Amino acid sequence: MDPRARRIEPFRGLLYNPSRSGPLHEVIAPPYDLIDGAMQERLYQRSPYNVVRVELARGADRYQAAAQTLREWIDRGVLTRPAHPAIYLYRQRFAIAGRTLTRSGFIVRLRLENFGPGRILPHERTFPAAKEDRLRLLTATETNISSIFGLYAGQHPQLDALRARVAAREPLLAATDDLQIENELHAIADVGEIASIQEALETPRILIADGHHRYETALEYRRLRRAADGDPAEPQPYDYVLMTLVAWDDPGLVILATHRVVRGLDAEALASFAARARELFEIEETVDRDRFRERLKAAGQGAIGVALRNHPGLQLLRLKDRAAMESIAPGAPPAVRELDVSILHGAILERIFGIGPEQVRAGGNIEYTIDFDGALNAVEGGAADGAFLMNPPSIVDVERVSDAGATMPEKSTYFFPKLATGLVINPVYD
Numbered sequence: 001m002d003p004r005a006r007r008i009e010p011f012r013g014l015l016y017n018p019s020r021s022g023p024l025h026e027v028i029a030p031p032y033d034l035i036d037g038a039m040q041e042r043l044y045q046r047s048p049y050n051v052v053r054v055e056l057a058r059g060a061d062r063y064q065a066a067a068q069t070l071r072e073w074i075d076r077g078v079l080t081r082p083a084h085p086a087i088y089l090y091r092q093r094f095a096i097a098g099r100t101l102t103r104s105g106f107i108v109r110l111r112l113e114n115f116g117p118g119r120i121l122p123h124e125r126t127f128p129a130a131k132e133d134r135l136r137l138l139t140a141t142e143t144n145i146s147s148i149f150g151l152y153a154g155q156h157p158q159l160d161a162l163r164a165r166v167a168a169r170e171p172l173l174a175a176t177d178d179l180q181i182e183n184e185l186h187a188i189a190d191v192g193e194i195a196s197i198q199e200a201l202e203t204p205r206i207l208i209a210d211g212h213h214r215y216e217t218a219l220e221y222r223r224l225r226r227a228a229d230g231d232p233a234e235p236q237p238y239d240y241v242l243m244t245l246v247a248w249d250d251p252g253l254v255i256l257a258t259h260r261v262v263r264g265l266d267a268e269a270l271a272s273f274a275a276r277a278r279e280l281f282e283i284e285e286t287v288d289r290d291r292f293r294e295r296l297k298a299a300g301q302g303a304i305g306v307a308l309r310n311h312p313g314l315q316l317l318r319l320k321d322r323a324a325m326e327s328i329a330p331g332a333p334p335a336v337r338e339l340d341v342s343i344l345h346g347a348i349l350e351r352i353f354g355i356g357p358e359q360v361r362a363g364g365n366i367e368y369t370i371d372f373d374g375a376l377n378a379v380e381g382g383a384a385d386g387a388f389l390m391n392p393p394s395i396v397d398v399e400r401v402s403d404a405g406a407t408m409p410e411k412s413t414y415f416f417p418k419l420a421t422g423l424v425i426n427p428v429y430d
Helices: 037-046 062-075 128-141 157-167 191-200 212-228 267-271 273-277 289-299 324-328 340-350 357-362 372-380 395-403
Strands: 087-096 099-111 148-152 173-176 182-188 206-210 240-247 254-256 259-262 281-286 303-308 314-319 366-369 386-389 414-416
Touching: 062 128, 087 157, 087 191, 099 148, 099 157, 128 212, 157 182, 157 191, 182 191, 206 212, 206 240, 206 395, 212 240, 259 340, 259 372, 267 273, 273 281, 273 303, 273 314, 281 289, 289 303, 289 314, 289 372, 303 340, 303 372, 314 340, 324 340, 340 357, 340 386, 366 372, 372 386
Parallel strands: 148 240
Antiparallel strands: 087 099, 087 182, 099 240, 148 206, 173 182, 254 414, 259 366, 259 386, 281 314, 303 314, 303 386
């Protein structure tokens, strides 16, 4: 790789060849962490070339199975690489809450940086098991199968104009996915257009919106490869990671609430919940699900919705005194303490149910979902002990936490829609 390599680089990505793979909508997939066993099976059945067969391979050694599958697809021409490097404009058109929106981003190779200097910032904590899984896949395949989602700060009118010009061209690839989200990929191979993207995005701060595990995995992979290669002076392909960069103020940027569905709650804590909760919270009860949803939304920041097993009502909790969080989370910056998810984790899950940060990171008893009704159904049907529902954080909340040099609890945000996996894949071996 050229030692003059920039922060943003075009790349010769692996792209599906529809004449060999079949229609694109049959081979793309949601992000790996949204794919449960049933969805994995559906995607396997949909096409022998669906990207899930690499992202979540099967076999005694599924990481080596993924690498072998990837090699076979390249050898057969199912995946091809263009002759010249490019940056890609990725556009997603989707409907939500009665509106049709479009979100656009540039898919690039981004030079990896540690979080410390502050040019690339996380906003959520991560799970160790997920990072180990992604590192094993990256090591076996030497490929970024899916893109990280980043947000870049600042006003960049030249990029706005470039996006509009490129979007008016015929897309290179297009597919409508299972959620009826229209995905379009446009190649940007012109040297001048690439240079304008590189110049505009050379210095802005970038926030990891989605893909924290994969970014931290890429950092660790870089460390291991550099140690093995004697720390070469020139930038190497593994010094970069696949990232889709979206403007912080993109009109299609949507954040949904991520609710908690919890199993294995202590029976005594369940029985005494109302009494314990009233020490800190005002509680409003209803048995009407629609009213519960409306009241939670109207209550805004600081409100937590609670449904518990064997409890006939739905409860809306609001802190009596927001200053109580200073003693519950004394080490957290104000920007973090004020988050609804911090109130839930600190004042409810840990204080009442004894589920502390270590148990959360260990995983196993908490499921994260954007499905409001599904969360309530899990409790009502006896599949879970509790559902804890929140309003979504705003992009301003995310920015304030990042500016404080802090992170939100795990799974605090859900940027919608997710980036499709399989539109373009990034080898890190050349």
